[in-house]
Amino acid sequence: MQPEELIQGICDGKLRALAKAITLIESQRPEDQQATASILEAVLPRTGSSLRIGISGVPGAGKSTFIEAFGMYLLQQGKRVAVLAVDPSSQLSGGSILGDKTRMEELSRQECAFIRPSPSGETLGGVARKTRESMLLCEAYGFDVIIVETVGVGQSETAVASMVDFFLLLQLPGAGDELQGIKKGVMEIADGIVVNKADGDNVERARLAARQMENALHIMTPKSPSWTVPVELVSALHKSGMDLVWQMLQDYLEAMRASGEFEQKRKNQAVDWMWSTVMDNLKYAFSTHPKVAAALPELQRSVAEGVTTPGIAARKLLEVFRRPM
Amino acid sequence: MQPEELIQGICDGKLRALAKAITLIESQRPEDQQATASILEAVLPRTGSSLRIGISGVPGAGKSTFIEAFGMYLLQQGKRVAVLAVDPSSQLSGGSILGDKTRMEELSRQECAFIRPSPSGETLGGVARKTRESMLLCEAYGFDVIIVETVGVGQSETAVASMVDFFLLLQLPGAGDELQGIKKGVMEIADGIVVNKADGDNVERARLAARQMENALHIMTPKSPSWTVPVELVSALHKSGMDLVWQMLQDYLEAMRASGEFEQKRKNQAVDWMWSTVMDNLKYAFSTHPKVAAALPELQRSVAEGVTTPGIAARKLLEVFRRPM
Ligand SMILES: Nc1nc2c(ncn2[C@@H]2O[C@H](COP(=O)(O)OP(=O)(O)OP(=O)(O)O)[C@@H](O)[C@H]2O)c(=O)[nH]1
Ligand SMILES: Nc1nc2c(ncn2[C@@H]2O[C@H](COP(=O)(O)OP(=O)(O)OP(=O)(O)O)[C@@H](O)[C@H]2O)c(=O)[nH]1
Ligand SMILES: [Mg+2]
Ligand SMILES: [Mg+2]
Numbered sequence: 001m002q003p004e005e006l007i008q009g010i011c012d013g014k015l016r017a018l019a020k021a022i023t024l025i026e027s028q029r030p031e032d033q034q035a036t037a038s039i040l041e042a043v044l045p046r047t048g049s050s051l052r053i054g055i056s057g058v059p060g061a062g063k064s065t066f067i068e069a070f071g072m073y074l075l076q077q078g079k080r081v082a083v084l085a086v087d088p089s090s091q092l093s094g095g096s097i098l099g100d101k102t103r104m105e106e107l108s109r110q111e112c113a114f115i116r117p118s119p120s121g122e123t124l125g126g127v128a129r130k131t132r133e134s135m136l137l138c139e140a141y142g143f144d145v146i147i148v149e150t151v152g153v154g155q156s157e158t159a160v161a162s163m164v165d166f167f168l169l170l171q172l173p174g175a176g177d178e179l180q181g182i183k184k185g186v187m188e189i190a191d192g193i194v195v196n197k198a199d200g201d202n203v204e205r206a207r208l209a210a211r212q213m214e215n216a217l218h219i220m221t222p223k224s225p226s227w228t229v230p231v232e233l234v235s236a237l238h239k240s241g242m243d244l245v246w247q248m249l250q251d252y253l254e255a256m257r258a259s260g261e262f263e264q265k266r267k268n269q270a271v272d273w274m275w276s277t278v279m280d281n282l283k284y285a286f287s288t289h290p291k292v293a294a295a296l297p298e299l300q301r302s303v304a305e306g307v308t309t310p311g312i313a314a315r316k317l318l319e320v321f322r323r324p325m
Numbered sequence: 326m327q328p329e330e331l332i333q334g335i336c337d338g339k340l341r342a343l344a345k346a347i348t349l350i351e352s353q354r355p356e357d358q359q360a361t362a363s364i365l366e367a368v369l370p371r372t373g374s375s376l377r378i379g380i381s382g383v384p385g386a387g388k389s390t391f392i393e394a395f396g397m398y399l400l401q402q403g404k405r406v407a408v409l410a411v412d413p414s415s416q417l418s419g420g421s422i423l424g425d426k427t428r429m430e431e432l433s434r435q436e437c438a439f440i441r442p443s444p445s446g447e448t449l450g451g452v453a454r455k456t457r458e459s460m461l462l463c464e465a466y467g468f469d470v471i472i473v474e475t476v477g478v479g480q481s482e483t484a485v486a487s488m489v490d491f492f493l494l495l496q497l498p499g500a501g502d503e504l505q506g507i508k509k510g511v512m513e514i515a516d517g518i519v520v521n522k523a524d525g526d527n528v529e530r531a532r533l534a535a536r537q538m539e540n541a542l543h544i545m546t547p548k549s550p551s552w553t554v555p556v557e558l559v560s561a562l563h564k565s566g567m568d569l570v571w572q573m574l575q576d577y578l579e580a581m582r583a584s585g586e587f588e589q590k591r592k593n594q595a596v597d598w599m600w601s602t603v604m605d606n607l608k609y610a611f612s613t614h615p616k617v618a619a620a621l622p623e624l625q626r627s628v629a630e631g632v633t634t635p636g637i638a639a640r641k642l643l644e645v646f647r648r649p650m
Contacts, residue, residue, distance in 0.1 A: 040634050048631055133636065183546055188510055216541040221508055267629040274628050277639035282607045303599050304592040306373055309365050311458065314602035 003035045007042045010141050015114065018141045022134045026119040040133060043140035048266070050139045051249070054160040056150045056186065057170030062196040063149055064103040066170055066236035071107040073242035074145055080112040082143040086131050086160050087118035087151045114143065118151075125280050128159040132273065135163065152183060161189040162269055165262065166252055168245070169193045171213065173206035187213070188220065190229060192248050194241070198233035206233050226259040227252060291320045328360045332367045335466050340439065343466045347459045351444040365458060368465035373591070375464040376574070379485040381475045381511065382495030387521040388474055389428040391495055391561035396432040398567035399470055405437040407468040411456050411485050412443035412476045439468065450605045453484040457598065460488065477508060486514040487594055490587065491577055493570070494518045496538065498531035512538070513545065515554060517573050519566070523558035531558050551584040552577060616645045 001009070001020055009017020021039055024032045057063050071081045083104070107113050119130040135146050150160040161167045169190040187193075193213055198206035210231045217229050230248055234241030256262035286292055295317060302308040326334070326345055334342020346364055349357045382388050396406045408429070432438050444455035460471050475485040486492045494515040512518075518538055523531035535556045542554050555573055559566030581587035611617055620642060627633040 037637055037640070041637060044631065044634055129636065133634075136634065185510060185513055187545070188513070212540065212544055215537065216544055219537055219541055220512070266631075270628045270631065270635050271625055273635035274625070274638045274642075277636055278611065278642060279604065279608065281639065281643050282611060283604065286603065286607060300596055300599070303595045306369065306591075306595065309369055309458075309461070310595050310598035311454065311602055312362055312366055313599045314606065315362070317599075317603060318606050 003038045021137050025130050025133045046140040047136045051145045052164040054148050054164035054167040056152050056157050061170040062236045068104040068107045069236045069239040070242050075112055079144040081145045082114040082138040083147045084116050084131050085118035085149045086156050088124040088127050132163050157186050166191045171195045173197055173202040173209050193231045194234045196236050199235035199238050226255045289321050328363045346462050350455050350458045371465040372461045376470045377489040379473050379489035379492040381477050381482050386495040387561045393429040393432045394561045394564040395567050400437055404469040406470045407439040407463040408472045409441050409456050410443035410474045411481050413449040413452050457488050482511050491516045496520045498522055498527040498534050518556045519559045521561050524560035524563050551580045614646050
């Protein structure tokens with residue numbers, strides 16, 4: 001299909017066109033990237049009105065089960081839902097969510113839901129860019145809510161947090177030593193926390209975990225002066241507490257829209273994204289410059305060994321980079 | 326003085342040569358930067374054996390008072406101590422520490438101590454680079470301990486943490502609401518925490534604060550598998566608890582040296598420093614490129630307003646940057 005057909009298809013709500021356009025975004029071929037740029041530019045005016053939610057949690061926290069339950073809840077509220085993912089460890093075979101379709105069985109069978117596995121790619125930056133661009137296409141198509149899951153490898157939470165309106169952290173019940181393992185920095189980027197698996201014998205431990213997290217949150221500076229990060233208990237398995245999460249989101253949006261932070265955050269995210277694309281490109285051009293690539297290993301080693309200062313090594317590399325070939 | 330004289334002077338333990346060389350590092354003149362590079366290269370083999378400590382805390386936490394007390398304690402242990410600072414807000418007139426010399430009165434009068442205010446500069450990156458290079462000169466001169474204070478503006482804690490072996494966070498007594506205000510991400514980079522002002526009526530509240538912080542630390546992933554971040558009570562005003570802090574440092578060094586993390590951290594810091602210098606330079610060259618500078622404001626505005634996608638704007642800027650002038 002030509003870019004024009006794909007654009008038309010997306011605007012007309014043709015799921016096949018959306019899927020094909022996302023495949024173009026994920027492609028490495030230069031001509032596909034040209035096509036991608038023209039599609040994105042064309043649909044841009046139709047984007048921006050979806051709610052973007054990031055979801056993270058350690059393996060086994062119940063992300064897939066939660067997305068299934070929460071997604072079904074949203075459909076019942078008349079929302080159309082797209083689920084994307086950022087998983088830098090995913091292979092060409094196709095990411096965690098695809099293999100997960102069994103766990104999101106009900107959701108994946110619904111007409112108003114769209115589930116797409118993480119794009120594969122070598123770098124987190126590449127994977128994040130592709131997910132971001134796919135998100136814009138999903139918005140243009142007309143999804144009301146976009147859920148972006150991260151498997152929590154490396155810096156993937158930060159990457160996802162920088163593309164969503166609301167970042168939800170899924171936690172396990174337990175306390176003290178059991179709880180230990182909240183990834184460094186992740187609690188600080190959460191806009192809301194849910195303790196999942198608050199069912200059966202777990203209820204008491206879930207309450208304890210919630211209290212401990214509230215205490216920890218209490219001594220940290222809030223991300224926003226207009227928002228106190230809430231902690232709620234849910235059971236994804238029993239599909240309970242989904243209304244609490246939805247209410248949490250409504251409260252958040254209301255507070256952020258009233259203070260003007262919602263708009264401002266989106267603007268900042270877009271400008272930051274532009275700059276990180278620029279810097280990624282410059283770094284790539286630098287590292288793959290033949291003379292830099294030739295000098296780099298030895299210089300990097302001398303710096304690590306303390307034989308050259310970092311400043312002098314940087315200066316040498318920059319000279320080599322700038323010298324006409 | 327010529328670079329050769331300064332190098333000789335530093336190696337001979339002439340304080341005046343050290344101070345002059347640091348002034349060169351702080352200078353913006355290109356010829357001084359040449360001289361700086363040759364001095365750094367010459368003294369490099371004599372660096373690396375000092376202990377590098379970063380100290381942070383909110384305004385009024387007692388950083389100056391603590392550094393005075395801890396510095397005097399170190400001198401009594403026969404250590405020579407240099408105090409540097411990273412304060413991106415400092416003006417040409419000369420940073421917080423200089424105005425602070427009254428608060429570090431005793432320390433500043435000692436022969437084996439050296440106190441230098443923060444270099445001034447427009448960007449945090451520039452200030453951090455200068456402090457880093459000054460630190461190397463102080464090491465070559467023969468200081469056993471280098472203390473780098475940060476006033477905690479913006480990202481300055483991260484910058485300081487990336488140049489020291491041990492990052493100490495100074496906290497105030499109090500609990501709950503009073504404690505609220507631990508800056509986002511700072512608790513995560515601390516290798517040790519001291520609750521200061523644990524004297525007089527404050528003792529109980531200091532204990533409570535320590536307990537709360539231990540609880541919060543408990544549910545986060547440790548920075549290193551071989552180290553649990555300790556929390557100690559001190560009174561900088563009454564110079565008590567300094568031995569606890571020194572013991573904390575000894576324990577830390579022993580654990581990190583045994584696991585090999587000490588060496589590895591220094592190597593990583595040096596390589597990261599090289600890369601951040603390279604990236605800062607590329608970003609500067611990019612932003613000041615006449616055609617980029619001309620196109621940037623308009624493109625940045627369109628991205629913020631959602632008229633252009635970040636990816637397309639980045640591509641346009643990169644094209645302009647690469648096109649031969
Ligand atoms: N009791 C109980 N079990 C749950 C709940 N949610 C998920 N589980 C179970 O926990 C296990 C892990 O759930 P997943 O949804 O696969 O967790 P995940 O976070 O997606 O895990 P990864 O995809 O491996 O990162 C499964 O056996 C689920 O059935 C819940 O609310 N209560
Ligand atoms: N009671 C008590 N007061 C202290 C202690 N340490 C510092 N203070 C007082 O707290 C106030 C602030 O101390 P400083 O050392 O200037 O704090 P600072 O962190 O350097 O502050 P800035 O330089 O403004 O960032 C001063 O009035 C000190 O006398 C202590 O251990 N106990
Ligand atoms: Mg899963
Ligand atoms: Mg001070």
